[in-house]
Amino acid sequence: MIASRGAPSLTSEITKLVAIAQITLRSRFRYLWDMIGSTLFLAVVMFVFVRLWTVTYQSSAGAGGNVKDVALAGFSLAQMIWYLVATETIIMSMTPIHRLIEREIRDGDVAIRLNKPYSFLGFHWSVFLGEGLLKACILIAVGGVVAAIMVGGVSFSLGSVPALVLTFILTSTLNFFFGAMIGLLAFWTEDVTGFYFIFDRVKWLLGGFLMPITLFPEWLLSVVEWLPFSLMIYQPARLAVQFDWNVWAELAMKQLGLILVLGFLAQSMYRLGVRRLDVNGG
Amino acid sequence: MLRFLAAMMRTGFASAIEYRSSFFTQVFGMMINDSLWVTFWMLYFQKFPVLNGWEKEDLFVLWAVITFSFGIAFGLFAQALRLSELIAQGQLDYYLALPKNVLLHILVGQIRPANLGDLFFGPTLLFFFVDMTPEKWWWFLVGGVLGGLVYLAFFVMAGSLAFYMGSSEGISSGIGNALIHFSTYPTRIFDGWTRVVLFTLIPAGFIAEVPVELVRRFQWGDLGILVVGTAAFSSFAWFLFHRGLRRYESGNLIVMRS
Numbered sequence: 001m002i003a004s005r006g007a008p009s010l011t012s013e014i015t016k017l018v019a020i021a022q023i024t025l026r027s028r029f030r031y032l033w034d035m036i037g038s039t040l041f042l043a044v045v046m047f048v049f050v051r052l053w054t055v056t057y058q059s060s061a062g063a064g065g066n067v068k069d070v071a072l073a074g075f076s077l078a079q080m081i082w083y084l085v086a087t088e089t090i091i092m093s094m095t096p097i098h099r100l101i102e103r104e105i106r107d108g109d110v111a112i113r114l115n116k117p118y119s120f121l122g123f124h125w126s127v128f129l130g131e132g133l134l135k136a137c138i139l140i141a142v143g144g145v146v147a148a149i150m151v152g153g154v155s156f157s158l159g160s161v162p163a164l165v166l167t168f169i170l171t172s173t174l175n176f177f178f179g180a181m182i183g184l185l186a187f188w189t190e191d192v193t194g195f196y197f198i199f200d201r202v203k204w205l206l207g208g209f210l211m212p213i214t215l216f217p218e219w220l221l222s223v224v225e226w227l228p229f230s231l232m233i234y235q236p237a238r239l240a241v242q243f244d245w246n247v248w249a250e251l252a253m254k255q256l257g258l259i260l261v262l263g264f265l266a267q268s269m270y271r272l273g274v275r276r277l278d279v280n281g282g
Numbered sequence: 283m284l285r286f287l288a289a290m291m292r293t294g295f296a297s298a299i300e301y302r303s304s305f306f307t308q309v310f311g312m313m314i315n316d317s318l319w320v321t322f323w324m325l326y327f328q329k330f331p332v333l334n335g336w337e338k339e340d341l342f343v344l345w346a347v348i349t350f351s352f353g354i355a356f357g358l359f360a361q362a363l364r365l366s367e368l369i370a371q372g373q374l375d376y377y378l379a380l381p382k383n384v385l386l387h388i389l390v391g392q393i394r395p396a397n398l399g400d401l402f403f404g405p406t407l408l409f410f411f412v413d414m415t416p417e418k419w420w421w422f423l424v425g426g427v428l429g430g431l432v433y434l435a436f437f438v439m440a441g442s443l444a445f446y447m448g449s450s451e452g453i454s455s456g457i458g459n460a461l462i463h464f465s466t467y468p469t470r471i472f473d474g475w476t477r478v479v480l481f482t483l484i485p486a487g488f489i490a491e492v493p494v495e496l497v498r499r500f501q502w503g504d505l506g507i508l509v510v511g512t513a514a515f516s517s518f519a520w521f522l523f524h525r526g527l528r529r530y531e532s533g534n535l536i537v538m539r540s
Contacts, residue, residue: 044460051471191304194311201318
């Protein structure tokens, strides 16, 4: 009996994390309309993007040219807009995990989780993923409606949906560890807002959030290809509009590798940080 | 009244700078955030040099104006961002009990270091990247301050919805974000009814277009439009808030002012 109460097995750990994700999903369903309301902002964002890229494609087509014949960085206008729906879905589906972790550390709430039978980062990852999956469905619906009305659809195979769901989970996990590492800096600094602005916006810019990285100049593209950010935004979003099984498999392998690296770094930061923790009061 | 505003801001600034490293991290963090947005536009204009008649330098002026305006509005009057929350939770009692104007007192109650970063970013961008004359600097200041008032007025109107709707934080921040988003893009990309909306319901045109035109090529007509637009939105915000204040219900909360 005593032996069975030692370190939890991987299966029981996963079962706990899945249960936490399910509970989060159920609780967020209670506030579904609030969530739908807050994602309506995406309609405004997409409207502005459609206008910006329509004007860009029109000027590239030239006087008398047809916008539908123009491809920029391998994207037609419709694909460009759907690509942006995908990047917005990835980014807007994420809860501000850096802020949650920062608050728990600063307020001392992190101490409450120390004696719980699950890992600190695992708990937050489950909540992050549970909420992210629900938000992503709503965001795709809102963004998709705007895109479909304004530029029409793009070719899409329903068979790719399970693979894309897996890609979304891997992408969310990568972004989770990235955000968590920023939040964990709160063990060492008073406020992580400044770090968040810097690291997160670098990720946006070099990850292809606002435009595909293939529109970057050659010198920058060669730099960006060595950085992890495109795995967090550009590559999964491009896969959503130009699906290919070989690309999917290659992307999944790269993302898994990076998850292991970031996961290890985040866990190490947490362990080092907890040693410095002083909590007063009760 | 000016002495009161200056004293409140001095106190707010002293309070914000108390945590020095946090203060400077937020200010510089926001400046880097803004510069990365500008970098996006530099990359865009490297690929597509002209956007409906606008070139890279025009975008620099746009970003300088909107960040400066935003910094004035929410770096110095940060509580405008929390207005709907304060109203919905019945937290205005403190201000009602004092002899100063309630709206002004609320607005000057807090300095937001991150948005002070916006305030500094605008002039810095112009200084390094745009060929400026003293006249252009002057119109930049005028346009930026008036644009800041439009931001502030719009957020006061959005926040005042809480008097009429109860909890309106979601919708208030939603329409506030819509204004911010529209104002960070050149309004020249919009046409037809959208442009009408941008000078009425979501007044991004008064922030992102007219002040920019003042700097690019000054015309008295543009200045007149901006002054009238700012006065109209500010007056309506003032009216909407004070009308709504009659419906205010206290939350009987004991709160700490920070």
